[in-house]
Amino acid sequence: MGAWGLFGMINxxxxxxxxxxxxxxxxxxVPAVEDGRLSGSRAVLEAFLAEDVDTIFGYPGGAxxxxxxxxxxxxxxxKHILVRHEQGAIHAAQGYARASGRVxxxxxxxxxxxxxxxxxxxxxxxxxxxxxxxxGQVFAHLLGTDAxxxxxxxxxxxxxxKWNYQVTDANEIPGVLAKAFHIAKTGRPGPVLIDxxxxxxxxxxxxxxxxxxxxxxxxxxxxxxRREYIEEAAKxxxxxxxxxxxxxxxxxxxxxxxxxxxxxEKSGIPAAWTILGLSALPTDHPQNMGMLGMHGNYAPNVCTxxxxxxxxxxxxFDDRVTGRLDKYAKQAQIIHLDIDPSEIDKNVKAxxxxxxxxxxxxxxxxxxxxxxxYPTWVEKFRELxxxxxxxxxxxxxxxxxxxxxMGEVLHQLNLLTGGDAILVSDVGQxxxxxxxxxxxxxxxxxxxxxxxxTMGFALPAxxxxxxxxxxxxxxxxxxxxxxxxxxxxxxxxxxTGVEVKIIILNNEFLGMVRQWQQLFHDKRYSFVDIAxxxxxxxxxxxxxxxxxISEREYLQQALQTMLxxxxxxxLEVMVGQxxxxxxxxxxxxxxxxxxxx
Amino acid sequence: xxxxxxxxSVLPGSPLGAGGLRQEFTITVYxxxxxxxxxxxxxxxxxxxxxxxxxxxxxxxxxxxxRFTIVLTETEDVIRKVxxxxxxxxxxxxxxxxxxxxxxxxxxxxxxxxxxMIAEKVKVERLLRECGANAVxxxxxxTVFEVTGHxxxxxxxxxxxxxxxxxxxxxxxxxxxIKDSCGFHEKLKxxxxxxxxxxxxxxxxxxxxxEVFSM
Numbered sequence: 001m002g003a004w005g006l007f008g009m010i011n012x013x014x015x016x017x018x019x020x021x022x023x024x025x026x027x028x029x030v031p032a033v034e035d036g037r038l039s040g041s042r043a044v045l046e047a048f049l050a051e052d053v054d055t056i057f058g059y060p061g062g063a064x065x066x067x068x069x070x071x072x073x074x075x076x077x078x079k080h081i082l083v084r085h086e087q088g089a090i091h092a093a094q095g096y097a098r099a100s101g102r103v104x105x106x107x108x109x110x111x112x113x114x115x116x117x118x119x120x121x122x123x124x125x126x127x128x129x130x131x132x133x134x135x136g137q138v139f140a141h142l143l144g145t146d147a148x149x150x151x152x153x154x155x156x157x158x159x160x161x162k163w164n165y166q167v168t169d170a171n172e173i174p175g176v177l178a179k180a181f182h183i184a185k186t187g188r189p190g191p192v193l194i195d196x197x198x199x200x201x202x203x204x205x206x207x208x209x210x211x212x213x214x215x216x217x218x219x220x221x222x223x224x225x226r227r228e229y230i231e232e233a234a235k236x237x238x239x240x241x242x243x244x245x246x247x248x249x250x251x252x253x254x255x256x257x258x259x260x261x262x263x264x265e266k267s268g269i270p271a272a273w274t275i276l277g278l279s280a281l282p283t284d285h286p287q288n289m290g291m292l293g294m295h296g297n298y299a300p301n302v303c304t305x306x307x308x309x310x311x312x313x314x315x316x317f318d319d320r321v322t323g324r325l326d327k328y329a330k331q332a333q334i335i336h337l338d339i340d341p342s343e344i345d346k347n348v349k350a351x352x353x354x355x356x357x358x359x360x361x362x363x364x365x366x367x368x369x370x371x372x373x374y375p376t377w378v379e380k381f382r383e384l385x386x387x388x389x390x391x392x393x394x395x396x397x398x399x400x401x402x403x404x405x406m407g408e409v410l411h412q413l414n415l416l417t418g419g420d421a422i423l424v425s426d427v428g429q430x431x432x433x434x435x436x437x438x439x440x441x442x443x444x445x446x447x448x449x450x451x452x453x454t455m456g457f458a459l460p461a462x463x464x465x466x467x468x469x470x471x472x473x474x475x476x477x478x479x480x481x482x483x484x485x486x487x488x489x490x491x492x493x494x495x496t497g498v499e500v501k502i503i504i505l506n507n508e509f510l511g512m513v514r515q516w517q518q519l520f521h522d523k524r525y526s527f528v529d530i531a532x533x534x535x536x537x538x539x540x541x542x543x544x545x546x547x548x549i550s551e552r553e554y555l556q557q558a559l560q561t562m563l564x565x566x567x568x569x570x571l572e573v574m575v576g577q578x579x580x581x582x583x584x585x586x587x588x589x590x591x592x593x594x595x596x597x
Numbered sequence: 598x599x600x601x602x603x604x605x606s607v608l609p610g611s612p613l614g615a616g617g618l619r620q621e622f623t624i625t626v627y628x629x630x631x632x633x634x635x636x637x638x639x640x641x642x643x644x645x646x647x648x649x650x651x652x653x654x655x656x657x658x659x660x661x662x663x664r665f666t667i668v669l670t671e672t673e674d675v676i677r678k679v680x681x682x683x684x685x686x687x688x689x690x691x692x693x694x695x696x697x698x699x700x701x702x703x704x705x706x707x708x709x710x711x712x713x714m715i716a717e718k719v720k721v722e723r724l725l726r727e728c729g730a731n732a733v734x735x736x737x738x739x740t741v742f743e744v745t746g747h748x749x750x751x752x753x754x755x756x757x758x759x760x761x762x763x764x765x766x767x768x769x770x771x772x773x774x775i776k777d778s779c780g781f782h783e784k785l786k787x788x789x790x791x792x793x794x795x796x797x798x799x800x801x802x803x804x805x806x807x808e809v810f811s812m
Contacts, residue, residue, distance in 0.1 A: 218690045342681035
């Protein structure tokens with residue numbers, strides 16, 4: 001019996017059990033409120049329903065048991081995905097949020113359950129992902145007594161949350177949760193953590209219904225748009241000879257893809273993206289000039305230091321994008337559009353800063369800019385692209401000898417998916433290759449850990465992405481290092497039957513660190529030769545079908561089999577051990593000093 | 598100087614990091630009164646390894662709104678960035694930062710000295726008068742003086758009393774009033790009124806909970 005057959009059997013057993021359970025529940029539909037009183041736990045779940053939450057990623061434990069007990073009665077309205085580790089839960093919620101554009105929701109228990117969320121919180125914080133995490137906490141009267149599984153979660157998570165709060169009284173729950181969702185998803189989104197003591201989960205209180213929160217007086221998610229700065233920006237753009245647009249995730253978070261496209265198409269300005277901005281504009285759009293930064297494309301990096309006006313939209317001038325700051329676009333006037341006022345002038349001084357939601361500011365700017373073309377300027381991008389194509393991209397994508405390259409895996413994958421798949425990458429060389437060569441036709445399709453660079457992100461995030469966009473193909477592309485950090489989530493795939501395609505690009509090294517050791521540490525390969533288990537066998541243990549290839553001639557067929565397989569599938573591809581990712585802006589160098597080899 | 602959320606700087610060519618000389622700045626932060634907020638504010642400084650010289654929290658001119666007064670010596674560039682990070686916090690309403698010329702400020706100090714010593718030394722009495730010190734407590738064994746003023750003024754009495762045996766000394770954090778400020782009443786009204794969008798209509802409807810929610 002094939003793995004799928006077995007899985008189908010498990011599924012049908014589950015179905016039968018499900019039915020039995022449903023029948024066993026003889027009690028009629030439980031009214032949400034009995035005598036106008038509701039437990040704190042139920043209030044949490046009622047809040048979720050009111051906020052249109054459909055999926056929760058979590059792991060139960062002592063201090064969150066009352067909520068899990070309540071969840072038992074909400075099973076028909078709220079889907080709970082039982083993960084294998086809390087880090088898996090939060091990364092899955094991130095994947096869900098990034099693929100769906102909605103808020104990801106997480107449950108974890110107190111103590112270690114909560115501390116296991118910290119990496120994901122930090123990741124969501126720096127990548128502006130809207131999350132609401134609920135952690136259980138010991139009884140309020142035990143706070144500060146070093147009780148079993150008591151950890152000061154609120155203080156631990158303060159620097160890595162947009163907002164956090166400890167609830168000690170059930171009465172607070174509806175109000176606090178309404179605030180939590182409002183804060184998580186508005187303005188520059190971010191993770192919110194609500195720590196609820198066990199007594200607040202158990203206690204019943206007079207429930208007055210749930211009100212969504214629209215306003216907190218001390219919190220202004222969107223700065224008021226000032227027309228004068230938009231006019232000033234338009235004036236500078238209209239006078240430009242060599243303008244250049246660089247865009248980030250702000251476009252996707254602001255759901256402003258259409259507005260952005262209208263802006264660049266009218267203005268005729270070439271555009272390039274940060275890795276989190278990728279997929280906001282289709283990769284084959286004629287004005288899409290590629291990726292910025294350390295392993296970005298040649299043309300956009302070189303042209304950053306040649307343009308006369310640099311228009312940054314919804315991006316934050318991360319050091320991986322700017323390279324050496326004091327040699328970054330010094331010749332250019334800089335227009336910076338961002339929803340977060342603290343980003344303007346933080347790293348790069350703006351000539352004009354346009355504060356606001358780009359969904360609002362872009363149409364205003366589009367109105368004022370003149371319709372133009374910059375044939376000579378765009379030609380320069382094309383010429384530089386040609387240099388990059390000839391010196392490295394062609395070899396990377398279509399090699400004829402040697403080991404399989406990561407680039408050709410992406411290339412073949414693009415041909416098969418047509419760019420319609422969601423690609424979830426982990427962190428390292430394969431991530432840069434995925435972002436450089438992945439083809440995207442629609443937004444919210446590139447999911448990766450950008451600012452935090454969290455290895456182990458991709459497998460759980462891909463699970464979450466599939467739940468967030470069930471109609472789409474989700475392909476996780478992971479290195480042999482990252483997969484071993486969260487490989488336990490294969491168990492989540494097994495149990496839920498979620499369909500995730502997993503490609504392991506195995507170079508038998510921690511490749512990115514090895515590359516740096518080769519280039520900057522005299523090839524002293526210090527602890528980067530990581531060994532791998534037999535991944536196909538591991539997958540088989542989880543009833544997931546798989547295959548391993550190392551020959552070029554089997555690559556296309558193997559990818560095809562993976563994609564057409566019904567259910568999850570793991571494909572391990574052995575790639576060149578000491579292949580490097582180029583181009584590269586070495587640390588401490590300016591973006592125009594980008595190296596092609 | 599204020600970090601008005603809606604004003605952008607138009608400073609072409611001003612190089613980053615060249616925010617001028619390090620000098621003393623007083624940051625005034627209007628906040629909601631909330632547990633944990635002190636920590637959230639403090640870590641914004643500690644994350645950047647900035648040493649807070651003085652920090653005071655107190656009620657403000659408006660009930661339920663707290664006022665933090667934070668003093669540190671840094672370049673204006675750093676202070677501006679920190680102020681924006683502070684203002685970004687959900688429970689922070691408004692942040693101002695000022696140089697010493699732009700504020701009226703005071704610190705208070707208490708000094709404990711032996712009463713015998715004070716009684717014997719006529720000279721000390723005169724010096725105390727010069728420093729504007731008030732006696733808060735006079736006991737047989739010790740006397741506590743108080744001085745309110747700028748750092749130099751409170752420090753002056755330390756220097757005076759030290760030769761005669763200063764038993765205990767403590768100085769409070771700085772509190773400051775911004776010369777140009779019209780108070781926070783108007784701003785607060787703006788915060789409470791301008792933000793609610795069209796959705797507020799629905800919210801008002803929901804406010805009639807008893808009528809609407811009869812679950």
